[in-house]
Amino acid sequence: MPDSPEASEAGAGASNDGSHLPENAVEVKGLNKIYRALGKGEAAHALVDVDLSIPRGSLFGLLGPNGAGKSTLINILAGLVNKTSGKAIVWGCDIDENPRQARAAIGVVPQELNIDPFFTPRELLELQAGLYGVPPRERRTDEILAALGLGDKAHSYARTLSGGMRRRLMVAKAMVHNPPVLVLDEPTAGVDIELRLQLWAHVEELNNRGTTVLLTTHYLEEAEELCDRIAIINHGKVIAYDTKRALLRRLDSKELTLLLSQDLPEIPEALARFGPEMMGGRCLRFQYRSSDSPVSEILAAVSGAGLSVADIFTEEADLEDIFLQLTHGAHDDTIDAKILREARIRRDRRRYADAE
Ligand SMILES: Nc1ncnc2c1ncn2[C@@H]1O[C@H](COP(=O)(O)OP(=O)(O)OP(=O)(O)O)[C@@H](O)[C@H]1O
Numbered sequence: 001m002p003d004s005p006e007a008s009e010a011g012a013g014a015s016n017d018g019s020h021l022p023e024n025a026v027e028v029k030g031l032n033k034i035y036r037a038l039g040k041g042e043a044a045h046a047l048v049d050v051d052l053s054i055p056r057g058s059l060f061g062l063l064g065p066n067g068a069g070k071s072t073l074i075n076i077l078a079g080l081v082n083k084t085s086g087k088a089i090v091w092g093c094d095i096d097e098n099p100r101q102a103r104a105a106i107g108v109v110p111q112e113l114n115i116d117p118f119f120t121p122r123e124l125l126e127l128q129a130g131l132y133g134v135p136p137r138e139r140r141t142d143e144i145l146a147a148l149g150l151g152d153k154a155h156s157y158a159r160t161l162s163g164g165m166r167r168r169l170m171v172a173k174a175m176v177h178n179p180p181v182l183v184l185d186e187p188t189a190g191v192d193i194e195l196r197l198q199l200w201a202h203v204e205e206l207n208n209r210g211t212t213v214l215l216t217t218h219y220l221e222e223a224e225e226l227c228d229r230i231a232i233i234n235h236g237k238v239i240a241y242d243t244k245r246a247l248l249r250r251l252d253s254k255e256l257t258l259l260l261s262q263d264l265p266e267i268p269e270a271l272a273r274f275g276p277e278m279m280g281g282r283c284l285r286f287q288y289r290s291s292d293s294p295v296s297e298i299l300a301a302v303s304g305a306g307l308s309v310a311d312i313f314t315e316e317a318d319l320e321d322i323f324l325q326l327t328h329g330a331h332d333d334t335i336d337a338k339i340l341r342e343a344r345i346r347r348d349r350r351r352y353a354d355a356e
């Protein structure tokens, strides 16, 4: 475990005054991490020459399948894991040259829940504030507890909190020293939908007030909804890094599905040039580039072939498609790829079941 960080200029309160603030909240250059082999295990090259800049004020999503290296990267930034080589700068402080300041500038909500069950949320936050050297008059314990919906649990033993409440308590702990950079490693795993939305609303609010947020999540719709910038990491390498908008633009693909009024024995010749796919007896799925926009041609050819359309669905590419496309192939067997593929199949089935 690292030493207890001390509150410093980099930590408490450095976030609001526009001057002297770093352009990037986090900068990583040529970062490598090799976990040495233990016993008969193999060494793991968890991060491979990672370069990444997280602009100040952004809500940044780090995505990747299981074992991609997300937690390793976050833990290096937080001073919990030693890097093998490369450079990491948090809020202008090099983690090698100014480790304490770097650590004080960052609040981390780790992936694993680690809460002492015999303390109350209030005690835990006070303890954490003490560790970070936040003087009692500057502590915002009750404000933070209230913001995370834990005000009425302030004096209950942590062991009596539900899983979702513990998760929120972890977020509260990461915020006691008012760090300008908040890092959340899959903070919504196991949190129900209502609480998840509450948690995200709070994260968004923090971000709107100037905190830079770095989060990892397996809920791709969430990253799509919340994050303005996204990096995708796979096998320790950054394989995509861009604004969300640019990433989505990259997949210039759309889908048009037609539910016909009658069964089709085969694809009519007049439609063959659009390369449709038969989905059951009555559904035809067309894929095309948004920029080509052949919808009116397709519809004209459909009615020209004497077919009538009962319903039409269209769908644009989303982050899930990009993620699948980029991590496809080599990682077919990862849990994420499987889950995503199954989710797509379920979604398609639902759509066609609704249509029939
Ligand atoms: N303490 C450790 N010792 C040895 N290898 C490790 C250790 N921690 C992680 N690894 C390995 O490093 C790689 C990256 O792991 P990491 O936990 O960073 O992935 P992740 O992207 O956070 O995955 P997940 O989505 O499952 O949380 C994996 O191959 C993992 O087995």
Ligand SMILES: [Mg+2]
Residues within 6 Å of the ligand: 070, 071, 072, 111, 185
């Ligand atoms: Mg992880």
